[in-house]
Amino acid sequence: MSRKLLIEHAEVPGIASFETYRKHGGYASVEKALKTMSPDEVVEEVKKSGLRGRGGAGFPTGMKWSFLAKPEGVERHLVCNADESEPGTFKDRYLMEKLPHLLIEGMITSSYALGARRSYIYIRGEFMYVLRILEKAIAEAYANGMLGKNILGSGYDLDLVVTPGGGAYICGEETALLESLEGKRGNPRMKPPFPAVKGLWGNPTVVNNVESIAAVVPIVNEGGEAYAKIGIERSTGTKLISASGNLVRPGVYEIELGLSVEEFIYGDNYCRGIANGKKLKACIPGGSSVPILPHYLVTKTAAGTDRLMTYESLADGGFASGSMLGSGGFIVFDEDQCIVRNTWNFARFYAHESCGQCSPCREGTGWMEKVLYRLEHGTGTLEDISLLEEINKKIEGNTICPLGDAAAWPVAAAIRHFRDEFEWHVKSPQEAQTRNYGLIQAPLEA
Amino acid sequence: MKADHPQAVNEAPIDFSAHTMAEINRVIGLFPERKQKSAILSILHLVQDEFGWVSVGAMNRVAQILDIQPIEVYEVATFYTMFHLDPVGKNVLEVCRTGPCQLVGSDDLISYIEEKLDIKVGETTKDGMFTLKTVECLGACGYGPMLMCKYQFYERLNKEKVNEMLDAMREASKS
Numbered sequence: 160m161s162r163k164l165l166i167e168h169a170e171v172p173g174i175a176s177f178e179t180y181r182k183h184g185g186y187a188s189v190e191k192a193l194k195t196m197s198p199d200e201v202v203e204e205v206k207k208s209g210l211r212g213r214g215g216a217g218f219p220t221g222m223k224w225s226f227l228a229k230p231e232g233v234e235r236h237l238v239c240n241a242d243e244s245e246p247g248t249f250k251d252r253y254l255m256e257k258l259p260h261l262l263i264e265g266m267i268t269s270s271y272a273l274g275a276r277r278s279y280i281y282i283r284g285e286f287m288y289v290l291r292i293l294e295k296a297i298a299e300a301y302a303n304g305m306l307g308k309n310i311l312g313s314g315y316d317l318d319l320v321v322t323p324g325g326g327a328y329i330c331g332e333e334t335a336l337l338e339s340l341e342g343k344r345g346n347p348r349m350k351p352p353f354p355a356v357k358g359l360w361g362n363p364t365v366v367n368n369v370e371s372i373a374a375v376v377p378i379v380n381e382g383g384e385a386y387a388k389i390g391i392e393r394s395t396g397t398k399l400i401s402a403s404g405n406l407v408r409p410g411v412y413e414i415e416l417g418l419s420v421e422e423f424i425y426g427d428n429y430c431r432g433i434a435n436g437k438k439l440k441a442c443i444p445g446g447s448s449v450p451i452l453p454h455y456l457v458t459k460t461a462a463g464t465d466r467l468m469t470y471e472s473l474a475d476g477g478f479a480s481g482s483m484l485g486s487g488g489f490i491v492f493d494e495d496q497c498i499v500r501n502t503w504n505f506a507r508f509y510a511h512e513s514c515g516q517c518s519p520c521r522e523g524t525g526w527m528e529k530v531l532y533r534l535e536h537g538t539g540t541l542e543d544i545s546l547l548e549e550i551n552k553k554i555e556g557n558t559i560c561p562l563g564d565a566a567a568w569p570v571a572a573a574i575r576h577f578r579d580e581f582e583w584h585v586k587s588p589q590e591a592q593t594r595n596y597g598l599i600q601a602p603l604e605a
Numbered sequence: 606m607k608a609d610h611p612q613a614v615n616e617a618p619i620d621f622s623a624h625t626m627a628e629i630n631r632v633i634g635l636f637p638e639r640k641q642k643s644a645i646l647s648i649l650h651l652v653q654d655e656f657g658w659v660s661v662g663a664m665n666r667v668a669q670i671l672d673i674q675p676i677e678v679y680e681v682a683t684f685y686t687m688f689h690l691d692p693v694g695k696n697v698l699e700v701c702r703t704g705p706c707q708l709v710g711s712d713d714l715i716s717y718i719e720e721k722l723d724i725k726v727g728e729t730t731k732d733g734m735f736t737l738k739t740v741e742c743l744g745a746c747g748y749g750p751m752l753m754c755k756y757q758f759y760e761r762l763n764k765e766k767v768n769e770m771l772d773a774m775r776e777a778s779k780s
Binding site for chain 2: 243244245246247248249251252277283284285286287288320322323324325326327328339340341342343344345360401402403404405409410411447488490491492493496500501504505508511512514
């Protein structure tokens with residue numbers, strides 16, 4: 160059974176209260192860091208841990224922290240990205256709802272490391288009830304001397320605020336989030352300058368995902384090296400996986416990176432297989448923005464080795480036969496699901512969520528949605544399939560933020576692996592309205 | 606009048622309740638001096654909590670409170686999809702329609718609610734009790750199909766649960 164570093168105590172009654180959380184060893188990292196470590200030493204431990212951003216990009220957190228500009232007399236900020244909106248991802252909500260103090264503890268320890276004295280948690284507006292839980296926990300942390308002036312007599316001051324979004328996927332992109340936090344539309348900013356130099360209100364800012372900030376707690380408590388021993392290669396530590404779709408037991412699981420995909424889908428401790436005794440058709444392992452994998456590439460790589468839940472193994476084969484760990488939004492499709500319908504559904508999502516700033520994304524996402532609608536609803540042509548590939552190429556890499564790529568990749572991957580099913584929708588439109596295509600039996604010719 | 610109407614700025618600002626004003630002042634106080642605009646999304650949520658939707662008059666009042674131009678409120682209120690810019694029913698049912706929910710039956714859920722309430726997505730029942738909307742991913746993918754109403758999540762829905770939920774909402778909205 161794999162170790163849990165984050166949600167071990169999630170189901171302990173009363174763990175959302177300061178008192179109970181403290182009894183279970185909570186806030187030890189704050190004591191350790193503020194009383195016995197310099198801020199740079201905390202950064203060093205996070206670097207040693209090999210922790211990679213848990214929001215989806217997988218960028219090393221310690222390195223991100225070390226980029227933070229520290230000009231004299233300029234305020235710095237830590238901003239927690241709790242905008243969790245990537246379809247298939249619901250781990251941060253679970254963590255914050257069950258263990259609000261774990262996030263607050265991580266915010267304090269991390270803010271100390273970065274020299275931030277005013278930190279913010281930006282949470283998606285739909286999680287208003289979670290915001291209330293966090294507000295209560297923050298008030299408790301103030302009352303117990305973990306926030307405010309001179310925390311634990313260390314001379315370190317920190318104010319922490321939680322504030323809601325208003326319903327916009329794009330605000331999960333860090334510069335859009337900062338715009339939103341400044342009270343504006345969530346239009347991503349041109350980079351450079353990066354937030355580490357000019358972030359919130361023009362001040363140097365680090366933006367980290369909820370889970371990344373929470374992971375700082377065990378890293379400081381047990382040391383970066385101990386954390387790095389868990390996992391495989393550059394995929395260190397544990398990861399929260401949000402499992403959804405046609406599974407016997409969907410939900411949030413904390414896994415040690417390196418677990419096999421086979422074990423995760425079928426194992427008794429995890430998802431326990433495909434619901435209703437059906438067969439696996441496909442899987443999107445890292446949130447809706449990453450490439451879909453057909454059943455024969457889910458538990459094995461194209462080379463025939465076991466596919467593991469790591470950044471490297473899920474990406475094995477590149478986009479030709481691999482995908483990405485992303486945010487850990489693990490979406491499973493059974494044999495009755497229609498890939499064309501699902502691809503259209505996600506294209507509609509991206510068209511809806513494009514901020515409209517860059518033409519290739521604003522126009523391209525809407526165009527793809529229209530073409531996919533045609534294909535799904537029986538009026539598409541074979542040329543439409545190549546048209547989608549064309550539009551894809553025109554969006555990818557041509558936008559300020561990654562939403563364009565995130566919209567393009569899933570469509571490209573769906574066509575790459577399920578071209579037969581798309582063509583069948585064109586050739587047998589009536590049949591495609593009455594039944595599903597079923598499983599693709601073998602890899603298509605490249 | 607809509608926020609994109611040329612005369613929108615001339616619409617009279619409306620007043621908020623003492624409770625809403627107290628909450629507005631609290632959320633403004635969360636941010637540093639001269640950064641009060643950061644509270645705008647919190648404020649729009651509070652306004653919507655009081656009125657059910659966000660009117661141009663309400664936006665003009667928010668502009669006064671934050672000492673910013675009305676357009677700065679309009680552009681924000683129209684960007685974020687949680688804000689209803691038209692009057693809505695007492696209970697706004699926002700059903701998640703995105704991929705993971707679709708895999709577990711959100712299409713059927715939407716049709717069932719349409720049939721049950723005799724309205725289409727985007728419409729309000731004649732008695733003003735319910736508005737049905739579809740929304741994109743609400744971050745509850747493992748517990749679908751689901752919907753949100755008044756910031757509450759109703760998860761793993763089936764016909765029986767929907768019936769119970771609608772009855773309970775009708776009952777609660779009577780008082």
